[in-house]
Amino acid sequence: xxxxxxxxxxxxxxxxxxxxxxxxxxxxxxxxxxxxxxxxxxxxxxxxxxxxxxxxxxxxxxxxxxxxxxxxxxxxxxxxxxxxxxxxxxxxxxxxxxxxxxxxxxxxxxxxxxxxxxxxxxxxxxxxxxxxxxxxxxxxxxxxxxxxxxxxxxxxxxxxxxxxxxxxxxxxxxxxxxxxxxxxxxxxxxxxxxxxxxxxxxxxxxxxxxxxxxxxxxxxxxxxxxxxxxxxxxxxxxxxxxxxxxxxxxxxxxxxxxxxxxxxxxxxxxxxxxxxxxxxxxxxxxxxxxxxxxxxxxxxxxxxxxxxxxxxxxxxxxxxxxxxxxxxxxxxxxxxxxxxxxxxxxxxxxxxxxxxxxxxxxxxxxxxxxxxxxxxxxxxxxxxxxxxxxxxxxxxxxxxxxxxxxxxxxxxxxxxxxxxxxxxx
RNA sequence: GGAGACGUCGCAUAGUCAGGUCUAGUGCGCGGCCCUGCUAAGGCCGUGAGGGGGGCAACCUCCUCCGUGGGUUCAAAUCCCACCGUCUCCGCCA
Numbered sequence: 062x063x064x065x066x067x068x069x070x071x072x073x074x075x076x077x078x079x080x081x082x083x084x085x086x087x088x089x090x091x092x093x094x095x096x097x098x099x100x101x102x103x104x105x106x107x108x109x110x111x112x113x114x115x116x117x118x119x120x121x122x123x124x125x126x127x128x129x130x131x132x133x134x135x136x137x138x139x140x141x142x143x144x145x146x147x148x149x150x151x152x153x154x155x156x157x158x159x160x161x162x163x164x165x166x167x168x169x170x171x172x173x174x175x176x177x178x179x180x181x182x183x184x185x186x187x188x189x190x191x192x193x194x195x196x197x198x199x200x201x202x203x204x205x206x207x208x209x210x211x212x213x214x215x216x217x218x219x220x221x222x223x224x225x226x227x228x229x230x231x232x233x234x235x236x237x238x239x240x241x242x243x244x245x246x247x248x249x250x251x252x253x254x255x256x257x258x259x260x261x262x263x264x265x266x267x268x269x270x271x272x273x274x275x276x277x278x279x280x281x282x283x284x285x286x287x288x289x290x291x292x293x294x295x296x297x298x299x300x301x302x303x304x305x306x307x308x309x310x311x312x313x314x315x316x317x318x319x320x321x322x323x324x325x326x327x328x329x330x331x332x333x334x335x336x337x338x339x340x341x342x343x344x345x346x347x348x349x350x351x352x353x354x355x356x357x358x359x360x361x362x363x364x365x366x367x368x369x370x371x372x373x374x375x376x377x378x379x380x381x382x383x384x385x386x387x388x389x390x391x392x393x394x395x396x397x398x399x400x401x402x403x404x405x406x407x408x409x410x411x412x413x414x415x416x417x418x419x420x421x422x423x424x425x426x427x428x429x430x431x432x433x434x435x436x437x438x439x440x441x442x443x444x445x446x447x448x449x450x451x452x453x454x455x456x457x458x459x460x461x462x463x464x465x466x467x468x469x470x471x472x473x474x475x476x477x478x479x480x481x482x483x484x485x486x
Numbered sequence: 487g488g489a490g491a492c493g494u495c496g497c498a499u500a501g502u503c504a505g506g507u508c509u510a511g512u513g514c515g516c517g518g519c520c521c522u523g524c525u526a527a528g529g530c531c532g533u534g535a536g537g538g539g540g541g542c543a544a545c546c547u548c549c550u551c552c553g554u555g556g557g558u559u560c561a562a563a564u565c566c567c568a569c570c571g572u573c574u575c576c577g578c579c580a
Contacts, residue, residue, distance in 0.1 A: 103538060107549040114549095117561045121506040135560035305496095305535090428535095435535080 062424045063163050064437075068092055078166040081173040081385035092159055099152040106145035113138040161273070165420040168357065168394040171385050178384035179397075185368070186377030188401040188457075195461045201404035202452040203335035206232060208463045208483045211455075212336060223333070224325060224340045228448075231481050236343060236448055238474030240318060243345040243370055243446035247316035250366045252347055257296035257317045260287040265299035268425040270391030270417070277326045293317030294442040297348035302425045305435055312351035312359060316445060319344060335452065337409065342448035349441045350427065353419055356439035357394075360416040363443035364396050367412040370445055373470035376400040376453050379408055391417045400453040411450055414443030 068075050072089050079086045116135045123131045172180045191199040206212030211232025217225035228236050244254055266272050266288040271279055280289035290296060297317045306313060321344050332338035347366065351359050364380065371378050383395040392415035399408035419437040422428070428435040458466040465481040472478060 100538065103549080107538065110550090111548060113560080118506070120560055132560055137560090139560055426536095 062160055062420060063166055064419065064423065065092075065096065065160060067166070068160075068163075069096065075163065075166060078385070079163070081167055081171065082164055082388065083175060083386040084164060088159060088163055092156065092163075095152060095156045095159060099149065099156050102145065102149040102152050106142065106149045109138060109142045109145055113142050164388065164390040165270075165393045165418060167385050167388065168416060168418075170382075171388070171394050172382060173386070174384040175386040176384070179381040179387070180384075182380040182382050182396070184377075184379040185371075186375075186401075188377050188403065191403050191459070195459070197461075199403040199456060200459055200463060201335065202337075202455045205455045205459055205463060205465060206335070206451075209455075209465065209481050210483075211235065211481070212451075214335065221340075224338065226336050226339060228451075232451070234475060235451055235454070235471075235481070238471050239374070239446050239450055239454070240343060240345050241474050242373060242471055244316060244318060246366065246370050246373065247345060247347055247445050250314070250347075250362075252314040252316035255293070255297065255300075255315050255317045257290075257293045257300075257319045259290050259293075259296070259320050259322070260285075261290055261295050261299060262287065265295060265302065265425070266290075268302065269295045269298045269421050270389065270424075271295065273390045275327075275389070278324050280322050280324055289322040290319065291323045292321050292344060292442075293319035293346045294348055297346070297442075298421050298425060298427075298440055301350060301427045303427070305428050305430055306350055306438060308350065308352055308429045308438065312349050312355065315348045317346045317348060319346070321447075337449060337452055339448070344447040345445040347414075347443045347445055350422070350438050351441070352429070353437075353439045356416050356418055356441060359439075359441055360394065360396070360414065363414040363441055364398075367398050367414060367443055367445065371398055371400065371411065373468065374450065374454055375468040375470075376411075376457055378411070389415065391415070391420045393418045393420065400450075401457065402453060403456045403459075409449075409453060411447070411453060412444035414441070416441050 063075065068089060072093060075089050076086045079089065113135070116131060116138055119131045120128065120135055172178055200208075203212060203214065209232065210230045211228065213227040213229050214225075217227050248254060260282070263272070263286060266279065271288075271291065279291060281287075282289070288295075294317070296319065297315050300315070301313070320341060322341050323339075325338055325340060328338055336342075347363055349359050349363065368378075368380070378398050378400045381397050381399060383392075383397060388395050395413060395415045397410050397414075398412040400411045401407075402409040416439070418439050421440045423437045427438055427440070429438050454468070455465050458468065460466060460480075463483050467475060467479055467481060
């Protein structure tokens with residue numbers, strides 16, 4: 062949720078942000094109108110309420126005929142107060158709902174436009190000439206994974222349906238190794254390791270901005286009214302819900318390990334082969350609470366940590382600055398790291414780090430104490446590693462015989478294993 | 487799953503049975519000032535959150551919040567209902 066004060070005092074800033082996102086600008090004026098009506102209704106209610114409290118006290122003291130008169134007046138006021146209160150509450154609800162439809166105000170410098178309008182900030186490493194090296198077209202991750210006895214999508218589909226899979230044998234070990242390495246990297250950067258709930262209450266899901274435009278991406282359990290998280294970001298943001306946090310010793314940094322669930326409702330027919338786009342995967346996610354002033358600098362730190370992890374697994378990648386129209390509703394800026402995918406001759410998103418400024422924290426009521434009272438903090442998140450990384454690791458490090466070289470940084474997590482060899486027939 | 491107890495301002499607790507002087511008291515903690523040669527001890531004052539209105543501002547004023555949401559009532563921390571959570575005991579499953 063954006064800051065109503067900001068919208069009141071600088072509506073043009075919000076309008077410009079809406080324009081860059083390709084969203085409706087007119088909601089700004091609708092909000093301003095609703096807001097002034099709400100305040101008028103509230104003032105009216107409060108004045109009546111104050112009078113009601115005064116008269117109410119007289120009821121207790123009066124007696125006889127006087128009491129009857131006062132009581133009559135009190136009853137009259139009670140009815141009026143109820144009506145005005147309902148009116149003010151209805152307007153407040155309407156205002157809140159409308160305010161929720163507005164995406165976070167983008168940071169200056171975010172490219173305008175849609176999905177295709179990202180800006181490449183840098184490219185690191187060069188894709189190997191695998192055709193020359195292998196003497197054939199590179200195998201894709203599924204062919205490699207099946208050859209290694211590492212990935213089983215057929216049985217995943219048999220047991221759970223499309224977009225489910227088993228990681229088997231060395232595949233399971235590889236994921237554990239990758240995520241442990243990711244967690245250790247995060248710890249080295251000062252993050253506190255966390256294993257988080259994957260089912261959360263509606264208020265937390267809503268507070269983190271996942272029940273807006275893309276709510277059909279989220280699994281819901283109606284019997285218990287709980288949501289399955291698509292990232293531990295949700296649980297890590299909810300961790301300090303309603304709290305006044307202490308940032309005097311620097312930002313609060315958490316690294317969450319969790320399963321992630323996504324319905325992939327809008328992606329029928331896209332990335333259907335293998336484990337690129339699946340309903341369930343695992344992820345180590347960084348999450349930070351910091352001051353609004355420090356948010357942009359912290360965003361750069363998150364990106365640097367992600368790049369360090371990509372370097373550890375020796376993948377060629379590029380960093381893009383996502384365009385405004387492709388940002389989630391809570392992000393004010395988002396950088397993605399995309400690794401080269403040899404089988405498809407394209408880049409594939411492996412990490413995503415968002416600066417959500419005060420958007421999530423405002424909705425979740427997360428503040429810090431300052432000399433002049435309290436204020437809403439800023440939150441940020443970023444991917445350390447996910448199951449999907451296996452795709453890029455297998456493909457980029459494949460060898461002519463279908464084996465896969467293990468990046469050096471992962472070897473300690475695999476008992477020193479240097480090569481993933483195909484299962485013997 | 488069953489029975490019981492409980493949820494009050496950072497922490498602890500009073501208030502709930504008997505609805506209105508609760509504008510939620512007290513202690514601890516925290517902050518400021520004072521006293522004392524130093525220390526120990528003591529005294530005084532202040533100290534939750536959100537929002538509306540006024541003021542350049544320090545500040546003033548009003549409303550809301552006693553786990554959450556409903557209800558009863560002129561009036562709810564207090565009575566009623568539902569839910570959530572914590573604790574104790576029992577049962578069941580690991």
